[in-house]
Amino acid sequence: MRARYGIPLGITAVGAAGLAYAAGFEVRSFRLRRVTVPVLPPGARPLRVLQVSDIHMVSGQRKKRAWLQSLAGLRPDFVVNTGDNLSDPEGVPEAIDALGPLMEFPGVYVFGSNDYYGPKLRNPARYLFEKAQGKHGLNGNAPAVGVVHNPWEDLRDAFDSAGWVNLSNARGRLKLDGMELAFTGLDDPHIKRDRYERVAGGPETGADLSIAVVHAPYLRSLESFTADGYPLILAGHTHGGQLCIPFYGALVTNCDLDTDRVKGLSTHEAEGNRAYLHVSAGCGTNRYTPVRFACPPEATLLTLVGRR
Numbered sequence: 001m002r003a004r005y006g007i008p009l010g011i012t013a014v015g016a017a018g019l020a021y022a023a024g025f026e027v028r029s030f031r032l033r034r035v036t037v038p039v040l041p042p043g044a045r046p047l048r049v050l051q052v053s054d055i056h057m058v059s060g061q062r063k064k065r066a067w068l069q070s071l072a073g074l075r076p077d078f079v080v081n082t083g084d085n086l087s088d089p090e091g092v093p094e095a096i097d098a099l100g101p102l103m104e105f106p107g108v109y110v111f112g113s114n115d116y117y118g119p120k121l122r123n124p125a126r127y128l129f130e131k132a133q134g135k136h137g138l139n140g141n142a143p144a145v146g147v148v149h150n151p152w153e154d155l156r157d158a159f160d161s162a163g164w165v166n167l168s169n170a171r172g173r174l175k176l177d178g179m180e181l182a183f184t185g186l187d188d189p190h191i192k193r194d195r196y197e198r199v200a201g202g203p204e205t206g207a208d209l210s211i212a213v214v215h216a217p218y219l220r221s222l223e224s225f226t227a228d229g230y231p232l233i234l235a236g237h238t239h240g241g242q243l244c245i246p247f248y249g250a251l252v253t254n255c256d257l258d259t260d261r262v263k264g265l266s267t268h269e270a271e272g273n274r275a276y277l278h279v280s281a282g283c284g285t286n287r288y289t290p291v292r293f294a295c296p297p298e299a300t301l302l303t304l305v306g307r308r
Contacts, residue, residue: 027292030067030283032074033300035265037276039231040209042306047176049302050076050102053215053236054282056087056114057095064283064297065098072101074301077176079105081164082236082280083112083188083215086150087119087287096158103162106174108183110167112215112237113137113191115155118148119286136255137190139218167213169195171204182207184230190216190237190255202228209304217257217279226270232304233277238262240281244294263295278302 040047050071057064079102085095130136156166165172167185174181182204187193194214203210209232212225217235225233240263241250250262260266263281267274283297 026296027290028063029296031296031298033298035300036303036305038305038307040304040306044306047077047304051080051234051280051300053082053280054084054239054284056084056284057091058088058287059090059094065094068098069101071299076105078174079107080234081109082234083110084114086115089118089148089150092151092154107164108167109159109164110185110213110215112188115152118150119288121288131252138192169198171199179208182210183213185213186221188215189218189221196224216255219256222268223270226268226273226275229273230275233275236280236282238279240295242292242295246294
């Protein structure tokens with residue numbers, strides 16, 4: 001009897017241990033990724049950019065809130081928030097409290113679908129099925145019905161009051177120590193709120209650097225930004241795959257981006273142009289799937305330096 005049931009019991013034990021690790025430790029094992037990107041004019045002083053993404057704040061997440069507050073100690077030149085701050089309609093005050101110290105710095109932001117709508121309980125395996133069918137978000141799927149509407153206006157008002165620039169289908173600028181930084185952003189492509197025609201035209205003249213910002217790195221957005229000549233694109237949304245296989249990587253990206261670029265720095269090419277793409281794995285999860293495996297929660301400190 002022991003020989004017959006030993007293997008299944010062993011597999012069950014390993015699975016239980018993996019789930020306990022993913023839900024009990026790694027999901028709260030916050031990390032800071034450091035990346036250097038050569039996009040500034042030659043000879044320009046480096047700029048330190050803190051990117052935060054996919055916080056998915058749920059009321060009561062004290063460790064995440066304290067960690068986000070501690071990031072202000074990095075003293076970034078500016079902050080880029082690439083969306084999905086919420087996973088709980090009651091989480092707005094705590095999200096604002098978590099980001100409060102960072103709102104002392106100049107910043108820009110876009111929203112993601114979870115800022116607008118509360119999450120729904122769903123089978124995680126559906127991500128694999130949808131990938132096989134070429135369906136992602138509302139891109140190929142029926143519109144969501146019966147969803148919870150988050151009080152995203154309160155979040156927007158807090159960001160705006162702090163001086164952060166709203167880039168939802170909009171352009172904006174920051175001036176830092178004599179440098180002019182231009183930004184072009186999109187609302188979330190995952191729920192078809194992106195309107196590239198409103199911001200088309202490429203980088204602005206007179207700016208020392210133009211940066212493109214979007215929550216979900218759908219290929220249509222990356223193609224448009226890159227073809228228009230943006231040197232750097234910042235995005236989030238993917239959670240780095242969230243549940244990854246050690247020594248292999250992510251199985252899904254929850255959009256049409258390939259898994260090789262699910263997180264970190266890579267490049268994208270379109271119409272003879274090349275852009276750097278940085279995708280943040282984010283620091284949170286959907287409230288109904290609070291696990292991470294081989295993909296720790298993160299924020300990123302990007303150091304922008306002169307082009308070689």
